[in-house]
Amino acid sequence: MNTIKYILFEGITSSDEADRLSIHLTQEYGRQGFELVSTTLTPEGNLLVGLLHKADNA
Amino acid sequence: MRILFLLAVVTLGGCSNSITFYQATRSSLTVETSGVDVNKPVQGNFGYKTRTFILNPKMGDGKDVMALISDAQFNNVENSSGDDVITFRAALISGDAANNLSELDAVEAAAAVSMAKPIPTYSDLAKSSLKIMCDGLTASEFTQTGNLVTGTAYGDLTTAQMQQLESQTGAGISNYTEALHNELAQLLQRGGSCS
Numbered sequence: 001m002n003t004i005k006y007i008l009f010e011g012i013t014s015s016d017e018a019d020r021l022s023i024h025l026t027q028e029y030g031r032q033g034f035e036l037v038s039t040t041l042t043p044e045g046n047l048l049v050g051l052l053h054k055a056d057n058a
Numbered sequence: 059m060r061i062l063f064l065l066a067v068v069t070l071g072g073c074s075n076s077i078t079f080y081q082a083t084r085s086s087l088t089v090e091t092s093g094v095d096v097n098k099p100v101q102g103n104f105g106y107k108t109r110t111f112i113l114n115p116k117m118g119d120g121k122d123v124m125a126l127i128s129d130a131q132f133n134n135v136e137n138s139s140g141d142d143v144i145t146f147r148a149a150l151i152s153g154d155a156a157n158n159l160s161e162l163d164a165v166e167a168a169a170a171v172s173m174a175k176p177i178p179t180y181s182d183l184a185k186s187s188l189k190i191m192c193d194g195l196t197a198s199e200f201t202q203t204g205n206l207v208t209g210t211a212y213g214d215l216t217t218a219q220m221q222q223l224e225s226q227t228g229a230g231i232s233n234y235t236e237a238l239h240n241e242l243a244q245l246l247q248r249g250g251s252c253s
Contacts (some may be wrong), residue, residue, distance in 0.1 A: 006151070006170035009177055017177050019235055024178045026230030029185045046174045048151065058091060 005034060011045035025049065045056040083108040134243060183248075184241040187227035192252035200252065207242045212236040 012018055025036065029051050038050035073082035092098040137143045151167055178186075191200055203226050206219060213236075215223070224234045227242065 004167075005165040008170045008174045010174045012177070016237070019233070020180065020183060020238070021177050022239060023183050023229050023233045023235070024186075026233055027183065027190060028230040030230055031190070031228055038151075048170065050151075 004037065005029070005051045005053065007049050007051070008042070009047045009049065012047055013045075021047075025051070080111045081108065107134045180237045180241040181245075183229075183238055187229065187238065187242050188245060188250050188252075190228035192224055194228075199226075204246050207239065208246050212239040215239075 003032075009021060012021065032053070034051035034053045036049065037052040040048040040050075042048060083106060085103065085104070087100045087104050089100060091100050099237060116127060135145060136144055191203060195203060203222070207223070210219070223229070223239070226230055227238070229235075229238060
C-alpha cells in the first residue's frame, strides 16, 4: 500500500528557510524512500507538504 | 482581548472546474455586571460561530467529485505584547493528494493540518547530518569526512568533494549549503562525535 505522509511547516518567509526545509525533508524522509508529491499553502501562510512512499510492489 | 475574525475565500482553477472554499468565523464576548449588588460576580459569555461551504465540481463522467479534506483549530494564544489573541486556523487538501489518502493517511493529514512544526535551524540540520554520518560511515570514513568538513572552506570544495558531502550528510543533491557546511564544521570542532 502506498503511504502519503503530511507535514505542516510554519510559514516560509525567506530563501534561507526554504533551503533548510529542503535539507530537512531530504535528510529525514528522502532516505526513508519518500518523495515530494504535493505542497499546499494554507491561509495562514503555513506550508503543507505531502510525501509519498510507494509500496515495493506498486 | 482582541478578537480575530478570519474570512477566507480560496478559488482554484478556471470557471467550469473550479473549487470554491469559503470559511467564516465570528466570535463574541458579553460581560455583565450588577450596578445594584456589588457582591454579585461578573458574568460573561463567550461564543463563536463558524460556517464552511465548498463548491466542488463533478469530475470525469459526472458521478465523482474531487476529494477534499478540511480541518480547523481554535486557539487562545499570547502574542508578543502579552495580549491574549484568539486564532482560528484552517487548512484544505484537495485533488489527487486527498483522493489517494488511506484511512490512516487521512488521520495523519488531519493531525498535520492541526499542528504546524517549525523549520529546523542549521544547528538542528548539522546534528542530523552528524547522525547520518555515524550511521552510514565506518570509523575511518567518518574521520576522513570530518577532516574534510573542518579543514576545507566551502568555496574550496571540489565537485567530487561536494557530491561526497551531499551523499554522506544526507543533505541531497544541491542541498549541501555553505551554512550547513559551517555549522557542521563548528559541531565537529566542538567535539561532536558518534558516541
